[in-house]
Amino acid sequence: MSELHCLFCGVAVRGRREHVLPSWFLKRHNGQGPFTTEVNGEPVAYASGVVERDHLARLMLPVCGKGEEPAGGRDCNGWLNTAFEQPAKIPVRATLDDLKPIDGPAVRAFVRWAVKTLLLASHPDAERSEPPQRDRSAWEFPDDWLPGLRTTGDLPADLSLWLGIIDPSATEESRAPDEQFLLPRIHHPHTAGGPGQATNLGFGLPDGRMAQFQLLSHPVMEIGHPADEAGLVLKLWPLPPNRLDINALPILSQEDSRRIARTFVRGGTSIGLMPGQTWLPEGLLSPRIRIRPVGTLSRGQT
Template identity: 45%
Template sequence: MAKGDCVFCGSPVSSQGEHVLPRWLFKRWGGQGPFTYYVGGKAIPKRNGDTQRDGLARVMLPVCGINSPANCNGWLDRTFEHAGKPQVRAVLDDLRRIEGAEVLAFARWVVKTLLLHAHPLAVNSEIGHLDIATSGSVLELPGAALPTMRSTDRFPDDLSLWMSVIDPDGAAVALPEFDRQLLPDVHRPDGGGGRSGATTLGFSLPNGRMVSFQLVFHPLIDIVNPFESLGWATRLWPNPPSDLDIADHPVLDAAGGRALTKWLATGGIGIGLQPGERWPNRPTGQAFRAVSER
């Protein structure tokens, strides 16, 4: 597939493609700023060395539109945006409790958005392409993953999404040290497996807090998020909760928010499995410890 081909169907894309963060979402940040962009925890400077931008970057991904018979842009709108938009506004803007089908639509919108935002071909208007080798924000899915998602309306297996709430000015939260989980590159003779990865995307809330979404692709690996076990994170995918009340969610402080990305270590080890096997969450003989930032 060429860089200009649709990531879902392979059709040529003549325009810039799909806005990963839709235009209606950008209205949340009208008049706000300045904005700073980070890759791998480091602020990305402009040519003049300044790290602050007045505007919010747009992220584009090659997705075909109305000029293509597949119209994958229209499919994204019908499948995710139409159902998710009211729920995203309810949660992020109104801090309203949602339940049942609303939670499902909200979770599906967030998974879709993080999947596209972390795609290797996504282009950030301020940063450009992200590099899989150097960025902790890119997910490398198997080549057939997105075309299969297009044809079935189903996300790839072994995707997990968690939500946490952070108050940058909140009181310190005592978090215990925990074993960092290693996610190896897993392969199976039947073609299953692949490279694990994680991406995080945060949004401001009207009460001064932030909501952080972490999407993890862990092919053929069973994982346990310690923040969920401790009550600081809510799992939204798979199996979304029956209700979601962001205003009543446990709140991490700034250091706790930074620690959210430190419970995983990816790459570096290749694991071969037998047909039907999965990689269990067990010691690997290599020690990883989360380091407190306090």
Template identity: 45%
Template sequence: MASGDCVFCGAPVSSQGEHVLPRWLFARWAGQGPFTFFEGSEPIAKRNGKTERDQLARVMLPVCGVDSPSNCNGWLNDSFEVAGKPQVRAVLDACQSITGSAVVDFARWVTKTLLLHDHPLAVNSEIGHLNLPGRNALELPPPGLRGLRHTGQFPEDISVWMAVVDPNGALVTMPEFELAVLPDVHRPDGAGGKCGATTLGLSLPNDLMVTLQLISHPLIDIVHPFEASGQVTRLWPNPPAALDITALPVLDAAGGRALNKWFAVGGASIGLQAGERWPYNTLARYLQPRGGPVVRGAAEAAGA
């Protein structure tokens, strides 16, 4: 159950809410179990101690339906599922190349799904609420999902990438990078807020995986080092003109783990000046734990 207030409009939700991963997506894994679920790198055990399940974990989120004037569940379907479903099936099931508006529909579906998957109110059938201590739920700066419902536009400073991973493949030489710890960035005009990071892995044919990664980086001009080296493909913003999953570089298991951990949250609290943004290339200088020193002004910090 996902009772509570709708994450999009605030209306009461008394039904089961929204399946973050839709039923039509679950159908692609029918009869392919048993499945093992992980929290981080650790397998999640059932009460009997076993780690294998016959069914996939489901993630539910409080979203109002036809009994509400807003019917945000129907809006999600009309705005993302109808256009995205055939493109997700083409890319993930058939490994087909897509172009133009089909890539945009695919990218919008992925971005929407990642925004909902680790929402603080999401309930995972295996690990419960994501906003419990020790778990990193994805918190968006205001107006968050309510802004998406009102305008139909994703929040600013949301970036999404995808990568193909072969857990059993030969080792791939990865470029040397420095871990990025994302700070909390704030401005006097109220802009900014907490950064967030989330990844989702989905299976592909031939035992490959696709890793989808979303970073919320308010007021930060972020750069993904794996993108610069051609190891990941940006989906949002500015989706590519064409997407051919069979032509993408393939990471090995170590590369996939590195991708999942590359962006950490909980860095320094950064105070910016009016109209200012935080340049990404200064992040490595401020790998402070939450509650650390406040840095005044990106320009000042960059020259420190």
């Protein structure tokens, strides 16, 4: 086995530590199974064909801890706990366990935690502690994303996060627009580019509903969400709302969940942009582009 290195500071680490879904969060699901892993709204089975399990699988990443840090000390495990986990514990429990509204700094702590969690879950080195292993394409991670996060505390630029509330028992006709955007790979001479890519992660709520988060990386792109424009999901990042009350959000069906999960499709053409230009989507799964100067608002943005 090749030597593992911390994703944040590069020091060699002895093993994989749990950081994507911490133990304090996993404990909230004890006794709440069965659980499934879904990709684009479809359950993923073990090799045996079973799709349900009685516990959540752990996602593991190589991150240094005490005793493994280089000279001068980093302890990236401890830093993640201080910077993200501890500030989010009370807001996450209030929102996802007690279904209570949160305000102000609590919303920001909750949202930063959610962005961090989905971001790390998308890393190519993230592995489940048991089957099934990764069953979807991991994101391409620029080399400076996680070291930059460690140094500055700032999440990578050009990320957007949305939240929708799903009721698997809902029988109403789907309301989410059935639109898909083919995300290109952006090349820009003066700005970090890369591919557009999206990931989805859902957490069960005590009343049987599900909180579905969708994180989108859109370098040098102005792109909205059709379900957001329809008022069906709430945009949480990069500008967290002042108040978050999941009971005030629309109730969506399982079909809505599937449509939202497949809104953004990776693998579009490579696009070269010049300074002062940005990319906007046009059409359903269309490789065509429109270029507007940076600062011009796209559809649905204010």
